[in-house]
Amino acid sequence: MTNTKNILIVGAGPAGIRAAKVLVENGLHPIVVDEAPASGGQIYRQQPPGFIRSSRDRYGFESDKADFLHSSFERLLDNIDYRPNTGVWSLEKNIAFTSGPEGINRIPFENLFLCTGGVDRVLPIPGWTLPGTYTLGGAQIALKAQGCLIGEQVVFMGSGPLLYLVAYQYAKVGARVSGVFDTAKLSDALPVLPGLLSGGVTLAKGIWYQNWLRLRGITLRRGIVPIKIEGDSAISGFLYRNSRGREKYQKCDSLAFSWGVKPECQLAELAGCKMVFDDMARQWLPETDEDCRSDIKGIYLAGDGASVMGADAAEFRGELAALTMLADSDSDQSSDNSRRSYLKQRLKRLAHFREALEHALPYPKGLMASLPNNTLICRCEGVTAGDIRLGQALRPQEINRAKAYTRVGMGRCQGRMCGIAAAEILADEKGVSLEEVGRLRGQAPIKPLNIGIAGAAAQDDPGRAASI
Amino acid sequence: MKNRSKYGQFSRVSERNRPKIKILIDGTPFEALAGDTVLTALMLAGRNLRKFEFGLGSRGGFCLMGACQDCWVKMENGGSLRACTSYVEEGLSLITNNEES
Amino acid sequence: MSIVETEIAIIGGGIVGLSTALHVARRGVPVVVLEKRQPGAAASGVNFGGVRRNGRSLEELPLAARALEIWKSLPVLVGNDCEYQETGHLKVARNEDDMEAMAAHANEQAAYDCGVEMISRNALRAKYPWFGDVAYGAAWCPTDGQANPRLLGPAFAEAARQAGAHVYEDQAVVSIEKDGETLLLQTEHGLELRASQVVNAAGAWAGLLAGLLREPVELWPMMPQMAVTEPVPYFIEPALGVVGGDVYLRQIPRGNIIFGGRSGSADLEEGFGHAISEETLCTLERVAMVIPDMANINVIRLWSGVEGCTTDHLPVISPSQTTPGVFHAFGFSGHGFCLGPGTGAVLSEILLDGETQTDIAAFDIGRFS
Numbered sequence: 025m026t027n028t029k030n031i032l033i034v035g036a037g038p039a040g041i042r043a044a045k046v047l048v049e050n051g052l053h054p055i056v057v058d059e060a061p062a063s064g065g066q067i068y069r070q071q072p073p074g075f076i077r078s079s080r081d082r083y084g085f086e087s088d089k090a091d092f093l094h095s096s097f098e099r100l101l102d103n104i105d106y107r108p109n110t111g112v113w114s115l116e117k118n119i120a121f122t123s124g125p126e127g128i129n130r131i132p133f134e135n136l137f138l139c140t141g142g143v144d145r146v147l148p149i150p151g152w153t154l155p156g157t158y159t160l161g162g163a164q165i166a167l168k169a170q171g172c173l174i175g176e177q178v179v180f181m182g183s184g185p186l187l188y189l190v191a192y193q194y195a196k197v198g199a200r201v202s203g204v205f206d207t208a209k210l211s212d213a214l215p216v217l218p219g220l221l222s223g224g225v226t227l228a229k230g231i232w233y234q235n236w237l238r239l240r241g242i243t244l245r246r247g248i249v250p251i252k253i254e255g256d257s258a259i260s261g262f263l264y265r266n267s268r269g270r271e272k273y274q275k276c277d278s279l280a281f282s283w284g285v286k287p288e289c290q291l292a293e294l295a296g297c298k299m300v301f302d303d304m305a306r307q308w309l310p311e312t313d314e315d316c317r318s319d320i321k322g323i324y325l326a327g328d329g330a331s332v333m334g335a336d337a338a339e340f341r342g343e344l345a346a347l348t349m350l351a352d353s354d355s356d357q358s359s360d361n362s363r364r365s366y367l368k369q370r371l372k373r374l375a376h377f378r379e380a381l382e383h384a385l386p387y388p389k390g391l392m393a394s395l396p397n398n399t400l401i402c403r404c405e406g407v408t409a410g411d412i413r414l415g416q417a418l419r420p421q422e423i424n425r426a427k428a429y430t431r432v433g434m435g436r437c438q439g440r441m442c443g444i445a446a447a448e449i450l451a452d453e454k455g456v457s458l459e460e461v462g463r464l465r466g467q468a469p470i471k472p473l474n475i476g477i478a479g480a481a482a483q484d485d486p487g488r489a490a491s492i
Numbered sequence: 493m494k495n496r497s498k499y500g501q502f503s504r505v506s507e508r509n510r511p512k513i514k515i516l517i518d519g520t521p522f523e524a525l526a527g528d529t530v531l532t533a534l535m536l537a538g539r540n541l542r543k544f545e546f547g548l549g550s551r552g553g554f555c556l557m558g559a560c561q562d563c564w565v566k567m568e569n570g571g572s573l574r575a576c577t578s579y580v581e582e583g584l585s586l587i588t589n590n591e592e593s
Numbered sequence: 594m595s596i597v598e599t600e601i602a603i604i605g606g607g608i609v610g611l612s613t614a615l616h617v618a619r620r621g622v623p624v625v626v627l628e629k630r631q632p633g634a635a636a637s638g639v640n641f642g643g644v645r646r647n648g649r650s651l652e653e654l655p656l657a658a659r660a661l662e663i664w665k666s667l668p669v670l671v672g673n674d675c676e677y678q679e680t681g682h683l684k685v686a687r688n689e690d691d692m693e694a695m696a697a698h699a700n701e702q703a704a705y706d707c708g709v710e711m712i713s714r715n716a717l718r719a720k721y722p723w724f725g726d727v728a729y730g731a732a733w734c735p736t737d738g739q740a741n742p743r744l745l746g747p748a749f750a751e752a753a754r755q756a757g758a759h760v761y762e763d764q765a766v767v768s769i770e771k772d773g774e775t776l777l778l779q780t781e782h783g784l785e786l787r788a789s790q791v792v793n794a795a796g797a798w799a800g801l802l803a804g805l806l807r808e809p810v811e812l813w814p815m816m817p818q819m820a821v822t823e824p825v826p827y828f829i830e831p832a833l834g835v836v837g838g839d840v841y842l843r844q845i846p847r848g849n850i851i852f853g854g855r856s857g858s859a860d861l862e863e864g865f866g867h868a869i870s871e872e873t874l875c876t877l878e879r880v881a882m883v884i885p886d887m888a889n890i891n892v893i894r895l896w897s898g899v900e901g902c903t904t905d906h907l908p909v910i911s912p913s914q915t916t917p918g919v920f921h922a923f924g925f926s927g928h929g930f931c932l933g934p935g936t937g938a939v940l941s942e943i944l945l946d947g948e949t950q951t952d953i954a955a956f957d958i959g960r961f962s
Contacts, residue, residue: 059558059577066557072527072579074510114870121870128874143559153562155540155552156501162556170532171507197505257550258501258539278501288559403554403562406546425631428638428743436561436823436893441554468870468895472561472574472823476888478877545824545848564823570889 028132030055031349032120034112034291035139037065038089038335039327041097042342043137048103050350055105055131057112057122063097065141065327066161067335069169070094082168084193085229089335114468115294118322123473128481135322135349138291138310139342140329144186144282147391148409148445150399151253156278160186163280164193173199175278179262181250183208183385184284185226185334188233195242202276203243205264207283208385210246219380222373226334243274249391253279283387285332286444290470292330295323301459304382305331306389307444308463314368316345317352324349337374340367392448401449402442404435412446413453421454422462423447436472439464501552502535516568516585524580531556531563531575534588541565541575542588550588599625599759601944602778602788604766604802606630607637608930609922610794611749611760612663612937613944615671618756620945625788626750626758627780629765633746635796635864636925637933639898641819641841641853642742643832644931646707647682647734648698652907652955653932654705659951660935661736667934671752675744676845682737683712683721683833685883686729691836695732709734723828725885731833739832739843742930749934766795769805769919776918790944791919797861797901799909799923803958808915810961812901815927818857818868819897820876822890824848829884840879850890852880857897866897902926903961910936910956912943920944921958 031047033040036058047054062070068083068090079087100106110124120131144159151157158166158174160182166172173194179202180191191204213220220227238244247267254261254273262274292310293299298319299308310318312325324345327338344367351364395401397410407430415430423446426432432446433439439446443464451458510525517537524533531553534541540550541563553563556576563575568585601617603610606628617624628634644664646657668674686692692711699709712731718724750760764780769791771777778786793802800812825848834841842852854876859866873895881888903909903924913919920943922936929936935951942949 071507074527075507076509077506116867116870119870130871143555143557153544153549153551153554155535155550158553159555162554165556166502166532167505170527170529172502172504172532172536174535175501176503199505258552400547403551403560406544422631425747429747434894436564436891437559438894441560441562465865468868468873469892471558472564472891472893474888474891475822475877475881478874478892480878481874564891570886572889572891 028134030131030133031135031137032057032131032133033137033139034120035065035141035327035329036060036063036097036106036108037139037141037327037338038068038093039329039338039342039345040065040137040139041093042339043139043326043346044100044104045096046343046346046350048100053103053105055107055133057107057110057120057131059109059111061108064090064094066165068093069165071169071171075171077171086335093339111471112291113470113473115291121468123477127477135324135353136295137324137326137345137349138295138329139327139338140288140291142285142287142328142332143440145284145286145387145444146282146441147388148395148399148401148442149250149253149281150396151255151259153400153403154253154255154259155257156255156259157253158278158280159282160184160190160280161282164190167193167197173197174280175276176200177202177276177278179203179205179274179276179279181205181207181262181279181281182283184282185230185381185385186282188230188237190280191242192233192236195237195240201237201242203245203274204237205248205250205262205274206244206246207248207250207388208246209267212386213384216380216383219376220384223377223380226377250281284382284385285328287329287332288440289329290466292318292325293466294468294470296320297323297325299463302331304379306387306448306458315348315364316341317348333371333374333378337371340371340374343367344371389448392445393452395449401445402432402435404437405431407432407442409449412449421450421456421460423450424462424465426450427464433464438470499538500536501539502532504536513580513582515580515583518587518589526580528580529576530565530573530578530580530584530586533580534565534575534586538588540588596785596787597625598787599623600788601625601790601792602627602776602786603792603794604769604778605794605796605799606632606746606750606760606762607635607794607796608633608745608749608933609936609940610792611746611753612934613792613794613922613940614758614760614937615749615753615756616938616941617944618753618758620941621757622945624758625786626753626760627764627766627778627784627786628760628762629798630864631762632750632760633743636898636900636929637746637796638743639819639866639896640742640900640930641817642739642843642851642930643682643834643841644677644738644740645682645734645832645928646702646705646931647709647732647737648684648695649928650907651701651705654702654707655952656932656935656939658705659938660932663934663938664738664740664931667748671748673744673748675740675748677738677740679736679738680843681733681735681831683831684732684734685833685835686731687727687836688729692730695836699732707734708736723884723886725882727882733831737832741845745933766802769802771916771918776916789918792940792944793919793921794923796923797899799901799921803921806913806916806919808913808958808962810909810924810958811904812924814859814861814899815902816857816859816866816897816899817853817927818855818872818876818895819851819853820868820873820892820895822850823893825850825890835883840876840883842880842883850887852876854879859897859899861899864899866899868895868897900925900927900929905960908932908956909958910939910953911958914959914962
């Protein structure tokens, strides 16, 4: 499609909002597409109309940031083409295909901002599909956006910035927190203490949440190894090994777990962005330069959808990406270079902190090797660890081949939840590096696409009535 | 202070003053509140959303943010919806006790 | 540079090449397969998965019958049934003209024991109430079936290896020349292979190889586009295809419905296909016309691949006209999945016995010159 100057922003979380704000301030009118009914992404997810809790109640220490972003976005509405409840399911050349309340739409674009955020990073644990088991992000959404708890005796498990925060949020509203089980050990944190300290306020908040929980007598355990989520038709308890290696059981009726966030970068991949293996994230991520450019002219990546750095970094990168785009497309070099330098400086510090966090609150990659063979890895298709390991009767050491033979990653989520675990298991089993295992090849649609809605929008040859 | 149905997984802790919305779950009426997602309503009423197609057990949702695709629920009219990103509407009729395929 | 000597070299590790390798290896003859990527990675692995004689050109029916015997013997031959099932196939008519054309073809096919019967509109809708109004009637072939293409190539590769064949992966052949009494092949990574006989089973790339041998064959890349749905309760037993080719569809017992129609795009160099979203939307519309209940179902993945199509839509299976010792087997024009296993058996006979009982006269490369 020629002759379009459209600027498309995918995602109205902190990154997308900041990008839109900068563009509008510079006289531009981007199209903003977002799957949710309202702006804020997941971290600053808004509650539905009719809910009355205060911002402070829902976002705690971050309520000022949340309010600012929400109201900023509101003020942009007259100057943007905002399409909520709308998802992009395919990207081809310079057209985004969307699906929403009006059905299918095609949005040609000249510039594209992918601000698609992330989802909790999980590793399968035996029993993780039992009803009552959710991600930490999911548990937080139930409370923040629905005013509900995921259960009445909740275990929180895993590691990362969300663990103590969500436990605290639950305890604060009176939930019975059966325990907070951190797989990280204090010894993980000590080597990276300087880096952690650079996180300043963020680090302080984390410590504050832990102390708050401890003072109320809530069970906190470190250095645990999860063994199993137990239950029949729904969860009834959590089996783990404590830091001394002893097997322990915690009764509960719900459990929330994850280890940080993983980027949702399917659209970047579909757009043809170069994907590179990131050692720290242990994942393939779209390549960006420090100005948020992808390797494709006109495509910019910001927020956790590019790489996980948290909400503050998402705001900085959203703004930076927009400033970069302005500089890239404008011969008049009035783009704010000093602001860009400032943002990059802040991002460097945040990156440093993030790296320290990743060491202090590590993703327990070693866990994959010891998972029993009957552990379900692919939730959608029911593929077990054993299926993946033993699938080498047909010799798959590359993940797309493992997928062809075992069906891992062939379900509705197309590998979102199981892909990284499957890769870790393959790498361990075959004795190859995680990078050599490769990544699941992405194709459209990036989320399930209803045939009926899509069919209604088919553009046929002009003059030819729809027929088979 | 809390509000949980006898067989429910989720528990309401706030935001109770909202218009009531009647939905059907496996033919049985359930009173949800405007603004509930379908997942919230189903998990307040019971402890699962659907049977797993390829093995034993049921599913109750997981990520709550439209990523894991584990919460697709059948509607009585033959369609399906992703429960965590869909909101209850008056008369919505859902089936959680799927036939095994 | 490493040099390998063998009796038979096969260029291409798709189903044709691998089946040939297996049948040759089982007769104790040294054989090497040189595959550009991995066994079954190209058309063999991404096609629709139909094992079909319904509506097939008459010239292909003897080979198809041979292939069917092999399909049925897969568990013994390669230790894996590759999910082959005899589900039958419906070729769906849109109108009376389609019915007449299919009936005429069914008459001609009668001599080949396919068992094709015509089904009237009422009978079709009575037996399969899920058809939409556009289904006017059908030709029904009860002996047709379907299988899982992703499993076939690797299963044959493994069986061939166990029988003594060598299958090299990631070794695209870049040159082929006659050197005295033998043939010399070279790959992109410096592997040199010397063989008495060579099979060109290089799929969409085989035309290029034929060109290297100074007998070019016009081979158009075709990119059928496929989609798969989420798993839903099983209700469509036969595989089906609508006359005209705009929609073809099958449901597997797990519940996913696989369907294809129109074309995607592919980079011959890269070897991967991509669905074209606009084309997909057209196919989705048509699918919902053929089976209205599908409007309630979600597509979870699209894909495409690249296949070689000849000008007359028949394959090339014959000795080379320019280079003694070389044999061609390519150009299956989008309907080679069924034929592949049989083609390998036939080729092994031509290579080792100098002849085959299966009639492949119509596939001579000479017809293009």
